[in-house]
Amino acid sequence: MDLNSINKLLNNKDNCYHGHGTNGDRNKINSIMNKGIRCSHDTMYFTTDPIGIGGDIDFDKLNNWPFLKADYIIVVSNPIRFNILELSELYTYQKGFDAFCYDYEGDEVLSQGKYVLPELIVGCYNVKEKTFEKNNRYYELLSEEEQKKVIDTIKKNYAQTIEDACGLETYKEVLKELPEWEFPLTDEECESLIKNDSTPRMYI
Numbered sequence: 001m002d003l004n005s006i007n008k009l010l011n012n013k014d015n016c017y018h019g020h021g022t023n024g025d026r027n028k029i030n031s032i033m034n035k036g037i038r039c040s041h042d043t044m045y046f047t048t049d050p051i052g053i054g055g056d057i058d059f060d061k062l063n064n065w066p067f068l069k070a071d072y073i074i075v076v077s078n079p080i081r082f083n084i085l086e087l088s089e090l091y092t093y094q095k096g097f098d099a100f101c102y103d104y105e106g107d108e109v110l111s112q113g114k115y116v117l118p119e120l121i122v123g124c125y126n127v128k129e130k131t132f133e134k135n136n137r138y139y140e141l142l143s144e145e146e147q148k149k150v151i152d153t154i155k156k157n158y159a160q161t162i163e164d165a166c167g168l169e170t171y172k173e174v175l176k177e178l179p180e181w182e183f184p185l186t187d188e189e190c191e192s193l194i195k196n197d198s199t200p201r202m203y204i
Contacts, residue, residue: 006132010122011055012140015077017122018048018097019062021070029124032074033135035104036115044097044116048076062125073125076100076116077138079151081184082158090174091165099158119150159185159193168194 010017020037022028040046049067052058062073082099086092104115119139125132134141139150162171168190175181185193 006125007055007057009132009134010057010075010077012077013054014080015054016080016083017051017054017057018076018078019051019065019125020048020074020076021065021068021072022074023068023071029072032118033121033124033137034118036102036118036121037074037076038104039101039114039116042114043094044101044114045094047116051075063127063130065127071127073127075122075125076120077122077140078120079154081182082154084158084161085171085175085178085181087174090171092162095161095165098161099154101157102153117150117153155185155189156193159190163194
């Protein structure tokens with residue numbers, strides 16, 4: 001897959017794409033594709049770095065990763081409408097991408113914690129070979145029913161993160177003063193997602 005083909009794959013203008021550099025072997029890459037990216041400090045905020053909006057990817061950054069002389073860049077796709085406004089007074093600072101993560105409870109203590117949903121991983125960019133390996137579990141490649149399950153998981157994470165931080169009603173009032181931000185959930189969704197919530201937020 002050449003750079004033009006990769007750019008066509010990463011062309012959803014409703015998504016912001018992020019990268020995570022790694023020098024892991026094949027087993028590590030496979031683990032990331034299947035389980036997701038383990039979050040540094042339990043947040044995606046410290047785990048990935050933006051590489052562009054759909055159709056406008058910064059390939060110079062991909063090929064010269066600023067944080068690590070990485071052999072591979074794991075590319076993550078985030079639906080922009082579920083980004084969370086980060087304000088210290090709302091207790092949402094560094095929680096901007098928490099809707100895209102889940103709580104993984106592995107068999108080993110070191111593997112536990114928050115992970116980026118594997119269904120949001122588009123694939124793996126090979127820096128040396130300038131090739132891209134698609135993740136077959138990426139949500140845009142799934143059936144409509146499976147895509148809905150992924151989006152429903154994101155919606156639930158979004159609502160619960162905000163409710164735990166400052167409350168949904170307070171958050172919505174703040175967004176009314178910011179025309180560039182839109183609240184992506186209906187009142188019915190807010191009520192159903194928060195009411196009697198006892199389901200762990202994890203990937204499907």
